[in-house]
Amino acid sequence: xxxxxxxxxxxxxxxxxxxxxxxxxxxxxxxxxxxxxxxxxxxxxxxxxxxxxxxxxxxxxxxxxxxxxxxxxxxxxxxxx
Numbered sequence: 888x889x890x891x892x893x894x895x896x897x898x899x900x901x902x903x904x905x906x907x908x909x910x911x912x913x914x915x916x917x918x919x920x921x922x923x924x925x926x927x928x929x930x931x932x933x934x935x936x937x938x939x940x941x942x943x944x945x946x947x948x949x950x951x952x953x954x955x956x957x958x959x960x961x962x963x964x965x966x967x968x
Contacts, residue, residue, distance in 0.1 A: 890921060890951065894960045901963040909945065913963065916942040924951040924958055937961060 894902075902913065919926055920940060927938030927949065937950045948962040 888956065890924065890956045890958045892921065892958050892960070895962065898960045898963050905945075905963075909942075913942050913945065913947065916940050916947055917960070920947070920949060921958065924949075924953075941966075 902910065905913065924938075927940040927947075930937045930939060930948075934948070937948055939946045939948050941947075942963075944966050945963055946966055947960065948964070949958060949960045951958040
């Protein structure tokens, strides 16, 4: 089963600002998400229907739709901000 991958402008802008080392870590985590989209922690309340995966010291926020086989990377943000 293969998913269609989409990235928000906010995600791309944040990703481009990262150090090369952190970008490599993020790419590793993104690969894990693509292989198994249910790996991330399900969010609640206003972030309902999204998941997050920790990529020290950042979090990768994404959503996926099993029916349409789409993964949308929403945001890459610093844990403490």
